[in-house]
Amino acid sequence: MKVLLVDDEEDLVSTMVERLAFRGIEACYATRGTRALELVRDPEIKVAVLDLKMPGLSGVELMERMKELRTDLRFIFLTGHGSEDDYHTCKRAGVNDYLVKPVQLDALIETIKEAAQ
Amino acid sequence: MTRSDPLQADGPARMALARGELRYLGAMSAGLSHEIRNRLATINEKNGLLQDLVHLAGQGGRLDLARLASLTADIARLVGSVNDSCRKLSALAHTPDTEQLTVDLAQQVELVAGLMGLSTGQGGLAVELAGGQPIALESDPVLLQYLLHLCLRPAAASRAEGTISLRKADQRIHVELQGAAFSELEETSLEDVLQAVAGLGGVVAEIAGGVAIDLPPTGPPRTGSPQDEK
Numbered sequence: 001m002k003v004l005l006v007d008d009e010e011d012l013v014s015t016m017v018e019r020l021a022f023r024g025i026e027a028c029y030a031t032r033g034t035r036a037l038e039l040v041r042d043p044e045i046k047v048a049v050l051d052l053k054m055p056g057l058s059g060v061e062l063m064e065r066m067k068e069l070r071t072d073l074r075f076i077f078l079t080g081h082g083s084e085d086d087y088h089t090c091k092r093a094g095v096n097d098y099l100v101k102p103v104q105l106d107a108l109i110e111t112i113k114e115a116a117q
Numbered sequence: 118m119t120r121s122d123p124l125q126a127d128g129p130a131r132m133a134l135a136r137g138e139l140r141y142l143g144a145m146s147a148g149l150s151h152e153i154r155n156r157l158a159t160i161n162e163k164n165g166l167l168q169d170l171v172h173l174a175g176q177g178g179r180l181d182l183a184r185l186a187s188l189t190a191d192i193a194r195l196v197g198s199v200n201d202s203c204r205k206l207s208a209l210a211h212t213p214d215t216e217q218l219t220v221d222l223a224q225q226v227e228l229v230a231g232l233m234g235l236s237t238g239q240g241g242l243a244v245e246l247a248g249g250q251p252i253a254l255e256s257d258p259v260l261l262q263y264l265l266h267l268c269l270r271p272a273a274a275s276r277a278e279g280t281i282s283l284r285k286a287d288q289r290i291h292v293e294l295q296g297a298a299f300s301e302l303e304e305t306s307l308e309d310v311l312q313a314v315a316g317l318g319g320v321v322a323e324i325a326g327g328v329a330i331d332l333p334p335t336g337p338p339r340t341g342s343p344q345d346e347k
Contacts, residue, residue, distance in 0.1 A: 009155050011191070015162040022169050053151070055276065080154035081147065101158035105165055 001116055002044040003027040006036040006062065007051040007078065019105055025112070033057030033065070040066050040073065046116045049108070052079035052086055060093045074115040078103065134260075141263040142209065145232045149206045152234075156199045163192050205232060212258050220261065222252040222283050222290065229265040233273045242272055242298060247284030254290060265292075272298035 003020065005013045005027055013029035020027040026044075030036035033056050040048065048066060050059040057065070063075050076097045077090050090098045096115045099108065167188050174180040209232065226244050230237050237244050246252065254261070272279055279298025284291050 009159060011195075012155070012159040012162055015159070015166050019162065019166055019169055022173070080151040080158065083147065101154045102161040103158070105162070 001025070001046045002042065003112055004036065004039055004042075004045045004048045005029040006033070006048065006054070006059075007031065008054045009051075016105070016108075020109070023105075023109060025109065033062045036062060037065055037069065040070055045070075045073070047074045047076060047112050049076045049078055049112070052077050052090070053081060060089060063093060063095070076108075076111055076115055078108075137267075138259050138263045141266045142212070142259070145209050145266075146206065148232065148234065149202050149209070153199055153202045153206075156195050156202065160192055160195045160199070163188050163195070167192075212262065216257055218256060218258050219253055220256050220258060222254050222261075222292075225254075225256075225258070225261055226265055226269075226281055226283070226292075229262050230269055230272075233266065233269055235269060235273055241278065242269075243278075243280045245280055245282045247282065252283055252285050252290060268292065268294055268299075271301040275301060 003025060005016055006029065007013045008031050010029075010031045013031065017027045017029050028039055028042075028045075030039055033054065036048075036050075039045070048063070050062055052059040054062075059077055059079075066073055066075075074096050076099065077095050078099050078101055079086050080101045087098060097111045099111060167185065170178075170180070170185065170188075208228075223244050223246055227237050230242055230244075235242055268281075275298055277297035277300070279294065279296030282291075282293040282295065284293075
């Protein structure tokens with residue numbers, strides 16, 4: 001299983017990718033929606049972890065575009081806002097899970113595994 | 118720039134203005150909170166990576182001292198960034214403490230732009246002062262910042278370049294917004310700006326030596342300014 005992380009904070013996602021690799025989880029990242037749409041064509045990717053608010057395509061818009069390419073993909077949202085509005089936006093959009101930054105990596109891994117099942 | 122307390126005044130216009138100000142303070146606080154959470158998340162991951170590397174070294178792996186030094190430098194930089202955000206949040210929280218204050222208009226523009234994540238340096242928004250002289254304004258800081266926030270919203274959405282020119286003429290202060298950053302002004306913010314500045318003339322007419330928002334040449338005709346309403 002491979003995981004795609006999408007967040008405009010490169011420092012954050014690149015570090016997460018490295019830490020996930022230490023735990024045997026292959027991951028890649030994108031800091032822009034356009035790049036994420038290229039990467040998601042890789043059939044090995046089973047779960048996408050998306051930032052909710054990014055410049056350009058928002059997390060929800062990106063998820064909708066990804067769904068057009070991959071119907072089997074599961075989605076987890078990671079947000080720095082954590083507002084009620086964000087929660088309801090994710091619920092309405094049918095997101096599999098929703099976590100608020102900062103998140104402990106073990107909790108994220110658990111959520112990724114649950115989503116992938 | 119002064120006002121009577123909109124919360125105590127009658128009339129929906131005053132209540133709308135008060136609600137707008139609260140929304141402004143809320144939006145800026147939420148933005149700073151988001152910024153802080155993002156930095157904390159990165160600090161959390163960098164710290165976690167440090168722990169991972171030390172753990173691997175304990176199991177016989179090679180300890181890359183240069184890598185450790187780089188990670189600790191990153192963490193120190195991020196802590197500084199969180200501290201900046203906390204300072205901004207504190208300044209914002211104390212903005213309503215004083216109803217009237219002598220403020221430097223250019224500094225207020227830069228403050229609001231900074232709170233909105235807009236750069237006022239190269240490649241972002243340029244703030245120009247006619248004559249190069251600071252413009253001091255006796256102002257209700259929340260009201261002034263709210264109006265500036267409404268003006269800067271299209272720039273925050275487009276991230277394009279633009280110029281904010283500030284000048285004082287005939288006892289009035291003009292804020293001119295020009296460039297691609299403000300090309301959406303008439304569609305997105307203009308209505309709000311006019312409501313706040315002109316439509317709410319009952320409130321804004323009380324502004325002494327008020328701020329006139331000079332709209333871009335392509336915008337609709339000016340329907341009023343604080344002074345015009347009088």
